[in-house]
Amino acid sequence: xxxxxxxxxxxxxxxxxxxxxxxxxxxxxxxxxxxxxxxxxxxxxxxxxxxxxxxxxxxxxxxxxxxxxxxxxxxxxxxxxxxxxxxxxxxxxxxxxxxxxxxxxxxxxxxxxxxx
Amino acid sequence: xxxxxxxxxxxxxxxxxxxxxxxxxxxxxxxxxxxxxxxxxxxxxxxxxxxxxxxxxxxxxxxxxxxxxxxxxxxxxxxxxxxxxxxxxxxxxxxxxxxxxxxxxxxxxxxx
Numbered sequence: 001x002x003x004x005x006x007x008x009x010x011x012x013x014x015x016x017x018x019x020x021x022x023x024x025x026x027x028x029x030x031x032x033x034x035x036x037x038x039x040x041x042x043x044x045x046x047x048x049x050x051x052x053x054x055x056x057x058x059x060x061x062x063x064x065x066x067x068x069x070x071x072x073x074x075x076x077x078x079x080x081x082x083x084x085x086x087x088x089x090x091x092x093x094x095x096x097x098x099x100x101x102x103x104x105x106x107x108x109x110x111x112x113x114x115x116x
Numbered sequence: 117x118x119x120x121x122x123x124x125x126x127x128x129x130x131x132x133x134x135x136x137x138x139x140x141x142x143x144x145x146x147x148x149x150x151x152x153x154x155x156x157x158x159x160x161x162x163x164x165x166x167x168x169x170x171x172x173x174x175x176x177x178x179x180x181x182x183x184x185x186x187x188x189x190x191x192x193x194x195x196x197x198x199x200x201x202x203x204x205x206x207x208x209x210x211x212x213x214x215x216x217x218x219x220x221x222x223x224x225x226x227x228x
Contacts, residue, residue, distance in 0.1 A: 004159075031214060033214075040124070040220060041124070041154075041202055041204075041220060041221040041223070042218070042220045042221070043160070043204060043218040043221070044218070045215060045216070048214050048215070050214065055214060056214060056215055090159055090160070092159075094214070096214060103148070103208055103214055103216065104150070104162055104165065105160075105162070105216060106161075106162075107159030107160050107161065108159050109157075109158055109159050110157075110158070110159050
């Protein structure tokens with residue numbers, strides 16, 4: 001039973017199209033994230049939601065819009081896709097325990113987006 | 117200067133070797149230090165995490181943090197071909213900060 005699942009796993013599309021990636025977690029965590037990993041394996045945070053509230057919004061073009069319908073789901077919609085958007089997008093979740101400070105992320109398997 | 121610097125390698129060692137992977141960081145506020153392992157075409161998975169300075173051992177893996185020099189290390193003893201993966205260090209500050217800052221990852225290959 002997959003803890004953090006993303007769909008689709010692979011996505012090939014043309015420049016200018018709009019696409020969405022979906023993520024679901026069954027761990028009961030209250031915080032979810034989108035990370036982008038480029039071809040050099042650099043993992044960079046894009047967004048984070050805690051109990052459906054946006055808490056991290058890094059410098060990301062506004063063509064990227066996250067949506068969290070409930071705390072178990074976090075979707076990413078991308079408008080007007082560009083070549084530079086080609087990357088692997090990882091969804092992750094965590095349960096931050098107040099006072100402990102630790103924040104252990106559980107990642108999904110990734111969604112590989114290729115923009116032609 | 118990037119907040120977390122990590123030599124991307126690649127690093128290739130023979131089976132049984134001791135592997136040393138390292139990161140440096142610049143933000144003194146970082147208190148939590150993690151190592152994630154990422155196999156090809158998979159998501160990163162947590163290997164170890166430590167709080168503040170010191171060592172932590174788990175089987176063949178030892179994580180070491182030296183806050184005075186802002187240096188993080190992961191040692192792998194008796195390396196196995198199954199250890200071949202990309203290793204990413206990550207840090208965060210204390211309190212309610214949710215944001216992990218990752219290094220670029222080091223690609224390790226252990227040859228049989």
